[in-house]
Amino acid sequence: MNRRELAIFRKYLERRGLKLTSERQALFDEVFSKHEHVEADELLVRLRTKHKKISRATIYRTLELLVEAGVVGKLRIGEAGYRYERLHAGDHHDHLICDQCGRVIEFFEPRIEALQDEVAVRHGFVLLSHNHQMRGICKRCRPRSKGSGSFGAEAAGPVPVPISSRPRG
Amino acid sequence: MNRRELAIFRKYLERRGLKLTSERQALFDEVFSKHEHVEADELLVRLRTKHKKISRATIYRTLELLVEAGVVGKLRIGEAGYRYERLHAGDHHDHLICDQCGRVIEFFEPRIEALQDEVAVRHGFVLLSHNHQMRGICKRCRPRSKGSGSFGAEAAGPVPVPISSRPRG
DNA sequence: CATGGGATTGCGACTCTGTCTCAATTGAGA
DNA sequence: TCTCAATTGAGACAGAGTCGCAATCCCATG
Ligand SMILES: [Zn+2]
Ligand SMILES: [Zn+2]
Ligand SMILES: [Zn+2]
Ligand SMILES: [Zn+2]
Numbered sequence: 001m002n003r004r005e006l007a008i009f010r011k012y013l014e015r016r017g018l019k020l021t022s023e024r025q026a027l028f029d030e031v032f033s034k035h036e037h038v039e040a041d042e043l044l045v046r047l048r049t050k051h052k053k054i055s056r057a058t059i060y061r062t063l064e065l066l067v068e069a070g071v072v073g074k075l076r077i078g079e080a081g082y083r084y085e086r087l088h089a090g091d092h093h094d095h096l097i098c099d100q101c102g103r104v105i106e107f108f109e110p111r112i113e114a115l116q117d118e119v120a121v122r123h124g125f126v127l128l129s130h131n132h133q134m135r136g137i138c139k140r141c142r143p144r145s146k147g148s149g150s151f152g153a154e155a156a157g158p159v160p161v162p163i164s165s166r167p168r169g
Numbered sequence: 170m171n172r173r174e175l176a177i178f179r180k181y182l183e184r185r186g187l188k189l190t191s192e193r194q195a196l197f198d199e200v201f202s203k204h205e206h207v208e209a210d211e212l213l214v215r216l217r218t219k220h221k222k223i224s225r226a227t228i229y230r231t232l233e234l235l236v237e238a239g240v241v242g243k244l245r246i247g248e249a250g251y252r253y254e255r256l257h258a259g260d261h262h263d264h265l266i267c268d269q270c271g272r273v274i275e276f277f278e279p280r281i282e283a284l285q286d287e288v289a290v291r292h293g294f295v296l297l298s299h300n301h302q303m304r305g306i307c308k309r310c311r312p313r314s315k316g317s318g319s320f321g322a323e324a325a326g327p328v329p330v331p332i333s334s335r336p337r338g
Numbered sequence: 339c340a341t342g343g344g345a346t347t348g349c350g351a352c353t354c355t356g357t358c359t360c361a362a363t364t365g366a367g368a
Numbered sequence: 369t370c371t372c373a374a375t376t377g378a379g380a381c382a383g384a385g386t387c388g389c390a391a392t393c394c395c396a397t398g
Contacts, residue, residue, distance in 0.1 A: 139293030
């Protein structure tokens with residue numbers, strides 16, 4: 001199932017007169033070995049131990065190629081740097097992130113996708129991409145608080161106010 | 170119209186046993202002087218020239234307070250660091266960003282907001298916040314290409330593929 | 339007024355990500 | 369074999385943000 005994406009990457013390199021070196025192949029393989037949202041340095045560590053002595057610069061350079069080829073997604077999930085994920089051709093999803101355990105859940109809501117186009121048109125925009133993240137507490141992280149309102153009275157951080165408020169005046 | 174937000178900030182500080190110092194007041198005033206999406210260092214420069222010799226650490230520390238108090242929004246718009254914007258009580262909006270000129274346009278689409286809640290419920294999430302950005306080319310940045318498909322044949326970067334593709338298998 | 343203590347500040351060192359430079363290496367083709 | 373562009377690793381570098389700390393400020397108290 002990586003066949004299609006590898007072919008896309010190959011074609012991308014070819015069109016640019018670039019080569020599919022063993023380093024690039026190794027990184028491609030690692031990224032496509034499982035579905036995750038992983039940091040560049042984590043990939044570096046893995047390739048360093050498992051495979052070869054690959055450099056950080058090469059990791060970053062190759063990730064950029066994969067992103068431009070369209071087979072890898074690049075997004076900011078936490079406070080720190082970027083996360084990368086393999087993308088399957090013709091697929092799309094957005095993210096739900098648990099503020100407590102960091103779990104990342106993917107979702108696809110066609111009605112939201114359609115409304116985005118509508119909003120873009122309304123503002124005369126040609127949409128090229130979007131980034132939609134929702135944050136909160138996942139199912140696993142709140143087995144408590146079934147009765148009344150607010151959960152965990154940890155008294156730290158702002159009060160969780162519902163977001164769906166009024167439109168701008 | 171900053172009255173309400175200043176009151177919120179004051180109360181926030183009070184509850185934490187903190188003080189509304191002149192530096193904090195100055196930063197509040199600067200942020201609330203106009204509606205924009207501004208970087209921390211830009212605020213530093215402005216306060217340094219106009220007002221006093223305020224330090225970078227204080228800017229960052231105070232911005233964090235304002236964010237926690239809920240009167241300032243913190244978001245990533247470009248590749249670089251965070252941008253900050255004043256928030257008016259009970260207001261909410263998301264962002265459309267022009268990839269070419271960097272213009273930031275705000276929008277509010279209640280149907281999207283509602284669908285987000287729906288998606289969250291579907292996945293057992295308690296929603297606390299969300300971040301929704303759409304990127305593309307704004308009205309002003311494309312007076313050309315009225316006939317056929319792709320605009321500007323600059324042959325750089327990935328081909329703009331429509332995002333509204335199929336759901337994940 | 340003198341003292342004490344928590345909050346605040348500026349400074350600079352530091353961390354973390356990611357980029358860039360450059361010399362050495364590789365590899366396909368002439 | 370020779371040539372030349374693409375590639376690589378190493379380390380310097382850069383930008384954004386954080387941290388530790390001594391000096392200060394601000395009150396409250398004695
Ligand atoms: Zn989407
Ligand atoms: Zn994902
Ligand atoms: Zn929204
Ligand atoms: Zn905004």
